[in-house]
Amino acid sequence: MVQKISRKIYFSKTFLAQKNEGNLKSGAFSTFENQYFQQYRTKIAVFFALFALIQPISGIVTMRIKLGGPNDSCAKYTKKGNEFLKITHARILQEENHMIVGNLMCTPKTFDEAKLWYTLICDGVTAPSMQYYFLIAVTTRKQMLSGPIDYRYNEKVMGLVKNRFLDAENLKDQKFDHEQHLYIKEVVIDGHFKK
Structure with a gap:
């Protein structure tokens, strides 16, 4: 050539x-x-x-995530979840022959507050022969009891330092609240392959 x-x-x-x-x-x-x-x-x-x-x-790959509502079986633990936590992004890991061969990054496009559905757009295509795993990343919307951040922390996405959610002064009086969890009720991946 x-x-x-x-x-x-x-x-x-x-x-x-x-x-x-x-x-x-x-x-x-x-x-x-x-x-x-x-x-x-x-x-x-x-x-x-x-x-x-x-x-x-x-086709374009989209991921839709449905959160549990106030009448679900886990509502006792998720009453304040959506008030305190939000999904920042997700990843679809494509597996073939026990090896991860693809990694799609999905970023939120919309969130329907009434129906509790996140719609995320992913940056690649899928193949029908592969198996899929997914990871979902969340951050806090407002001050809550938070633990130490891990080595993959990204301030631009999470914003815990900028919003002072990790300041010792803000954390010293925080108590654990069992109602501040997200319940992921359903995940739908649309594109070339549905699962």
Whole structure:
């Protein structure tokens, strides 16, 4: 592939040099140039046509997460969950032959407060032959008892330091509240493959 491209560039430079010296008629140069650019345009058109065909087949991957409500079996532990916690992002891990071969990042697009549904858009495509695992990341909406942050903490996403949720002064009077949990009732992954 590299040799063909370099030859075309070499020939076009040769034709340019000959044209500038007056050794080549302008008609011959234009014919070569037209053929070269016609092939180039055809290759680009084929590439975009294939890309346009592939995109709808694979589709955009979305993840929808339904939270438990006040009348669910876990309501005793989740009454204040949505008030104190929110989902920041999720990951879909694609597994094949006991190995993680894909990792899609999903970011929240909408949250329906009435129905307690998060809709997240993911940054890749799925394949039907793979198994899936998912991880969901949450952060606090307001001050609550929080433990130490782990090594994967991302301040830009979590905002615990910026909002002073981890300050000793703010934490010293905090008590554990068993009602501040999220109940993930359902996860639906839509795209090329549903599960």
